[in-house]
Amino acid sequence: MWDEASYGEEVMRVDEKDWRELVREAADRLTAAGVDSARVDAEWLACEVAGVDRARLAFAPPPGPDAVRRFRDMVAARAARRPLQHVIGTAPFWRRDLAVGQGVFIPRPETELLVEWALPRLAGTRRPVVVDLCAGSGALASAVMTERSDARVFAVEAEPAALHWLRRNLAVGAEVVEGDATSPETLRELDGRVDLVLTNPPYVPEGTPVSPEVAADPATAVFGGPDGLDVIRPLVHRVAALLRPGGNVAIEHDDTHGEAVPALLVAAGLDDVVAHRDLSGRPRFATARRAGDPGGPAGPTA
Ligand SMILES: C[S@@+](CC[C@H](N)C(=O)[O-])C[C@H]1O[C@@H](n2cnc3c(N)ncnc32)[C@H](O)[C@@H]1O
Secondary structure (H helix, E strand, O other), rough: OOOOOHHHHHHEEEEEEEOHHHHHHHHHHHHOOOOOHHOOOOOHHHHHHOOOOHHHHHHOOOOOHHHHHHHHHHHHHHOOOHHHHHHEEEEEOEEEEEEEOOOOOOOOHHHHHHHHHHHHOOOOOOOEEEEEEOEEEEEHHHHHHHOOOOOOOOOOOOOOOHHHHHHHHHHEEEEEEEOOOOOOOOHHOOOOOOEEEEOOOEEEOOOOOOOHHHOOHHHHHHHHHOOOOOOOHHHHHHHHEEEEEEEEEEEOOOOOOOHHHHHHHHOOOOOEEEEEEEEOOOOEEEEEEEOOOOOOOOOOOO
């Protein structure tokens, strides 16, 4: 069991310790605090302070007192169940580290599956128009921009606190739009012209128990009403209106929505609806295409 008092004393003798010992102690402390990924989190925090990647941590010079103090403060914050990404100040997504903190949803690795699915769909399109609805930190928009510097990317977000982080992460190259992603007025000028919509909206059914780390995400980013579909239901119609004929959408959803979300996409008039699972086999996202010839007449379907 971690002993808070002895941790302070131990830190007084840090000059005798290397990162390996400090990480081991921190991992014990995080385990005692109920952190599942205690060892990995301790290593990430040590890497952040040492300024090295995980492969090099074993060879990093022993930390001085300032570094140990900083490490100890970060471990204490993580032990209080602040998300690791908030403690570090960034979250990795695709090939970038995005700035995150209070008021914005921390991007999750499984959302990268939408990017993997989408990029090949843009392969034959020059200067594609891409819309990230419910953009949060801008994870999806940023990933597309990383891979397709020719894309025109729009990122829609409703919450002022999230917009602060979104503007910071998409300072160059994307258009940040403050508004309700479900409203027909939002990006109306793009109706029938969008090549790709990516969206990871709030979708957790209200009342679902969540870990302290998920509870640190804004409730408006996580919960989607009693059945989790309050945002998705109107959103699919907005998506159908935005897409050009032949345009594609990928929408992330709760693992209880493996049938409901594909059915909503069909009801919105979209074709080629496919349900996808994540790497642990859980229903995770659905994709669809707007029927029609890309060169044909454009116009909303809903
Ligand atoms: C689950 S988070 C996803 C953020 C980001 N796309 C990602 O994958 O990390 C959902 C985001 O949608 C925003 N949001 C919720 N309802 C919205 C609405 N009606 N219009 C625009 N944004 C909305 C929330 O503020 C939050 O930032």
